[in-house]
Amino acid sequence: MDKKSNEQWACRFTKVKAVVVELDELISRIKADHKIQTMMEEPLSMKTITRSTDTVILVKPKVDGTPVDVTCLLNEIAKLNVKFTAIPKANITWYKADSTEIKADDHFQIITDDNGQSTLTINDATLQDSQSYTARATHKVRFVVAKVNLNVKAPPKVEASQSMNDQSCVIGQGAQISWKFSGIEKPQVIWFFNDKPLPTNDHFQVAETGDKTSTLLIRQTELADQGVYTARAINTVGEAEAKTTLKIDCIKPAINTDLSPTLQVTKGETMTLNIGVSGTPKPNVVWMKSNDELTANDRIQVTIPTGDDDTYILTISNVQPEDQGEYSVKITHVSGSLKSNTCKVTVSSMS
Structure with missing residues (x-):
């Protein structure tokens, strides 16, 4: 076979590297090409490949340094950085956690320098952007990937149209104040009363639910419970607070059953006077004889109602002539005062 004439013909085709007419030469070239292919597949960072008179240096891509995970606040700008080294320069593409390739738009921007x-x-990072991202460097020799995690955090937020409101309850009854907060990372909620930390005890109890609602329970409210209650939610990013002004309502006293106008008793017997007075909290009732306040002793007993009962009782045993006179009740309450009718008591001698 004429090698020279075939070389003249083959020179018109750039992909033809050589014309071989000898079997030994052909075997030698196959071995050389196989060696080059093996070198390209080995996990070495650099290859020097020689084909005839051409020398090509290939450096497979690798991650330069350790990518740093990023944390940013909701609606802020997040920048994720990865550096690759390669010869020639690698083509870098970014992917979301679900392997979707990221295309540049108003939300995502990709810049790769020389x-x-x-x-x-x-x-304008959203909560949905909080995920793992992959940068892939593609090269003639092979490709390599690097992952960067983005953690988007949000400070607590009051889940209500307004962070202040007013509540009221009747004194003696229970009160419940609830505020719901949102935020990445469940916030810790601390309660305050008139700007001072509120202790938890049998009177004040705090309950938390899975939807990040904090509820303050006040058992058997008192007038001293009236004031401003603040729920302050705190996480590693920030804090938010909501305020409730609690008003304790009282039920004004009322005389439901008044004293009888007159009462006649016999000396030595027991005298009983009853009056029905309602109100919340229970009013203070003082028994009077004329203008003098009666105090309990061996003969005089004053009974104060409990529970829903509203009957106040004055009992005088072994009635004597000096017990005769005008009896009345003076009623005082946080919301006002009242006075009962007068009962004229007559003590007669034993027949």
Whole structure:
């Protein structure tokens, strides 16, 4: 076979590297090409490949340094950086956690400089952006990937149209104040009363639910419980607070059953006077004889009602002539005062 004439013909085709007419030469070239292929597949960072008179240097891509995970606040800008080294320069693409390739738009921007540093910028970060991102550097020799995690955090937020409200309850009854907060990372909620930390005890109890609602329970409210209650939610990013002004309502006293106008008793017997008075909290009732306040002793007994009962009782045993006179009740309450009718008591001698 004429090698020279075939070389003249083959020179018109760039992909023909050589014309071989000898079997030994052909075997030698096959071995050389196989050696080059093996070198390209080995996990070495650099290859020097010689084909005839051409020398090509290939450096497979690798991650330069350790990518740093990023944390940003909700609606802020997040920048994720990865640097690759490769010869020739690698082509870098970014992917979301679900392997979707990221295309540049108003939300995502990708910039790669000549030094192999690629930056994925996420504008106005949302909670959905909180995930793992992969940068892939593709090269003639092979490809390599690097992962960067983005953690989007949000400070607590009051889940209500307004962070202040008013409540009221009747004194003696229970009160319940609830506020719901949102935020990445469950916030810790601390309660305050008139700007001072509120202790938890039998009177004040706090309950938390899975939807990040904090509820303050006040058992058997008192007038001293009236004031401003603040729920302050705190996480590692920030805090938020909501305020409730609690008003304790009282039920004004009322005389439901008044004293009888007159009462006649016999000396030595027991005298009983009853009056029915309601109100919340229970009013203070003082028994009077004329203008003098009666105090309990061996003969005089004053009974104060409990529970829903509203009957106040004055009992005088072994009635004597000096017990004769005008009896009345003076009623005082946080919301006002009242006075009963007068009962004229007559003590007669034993027949």
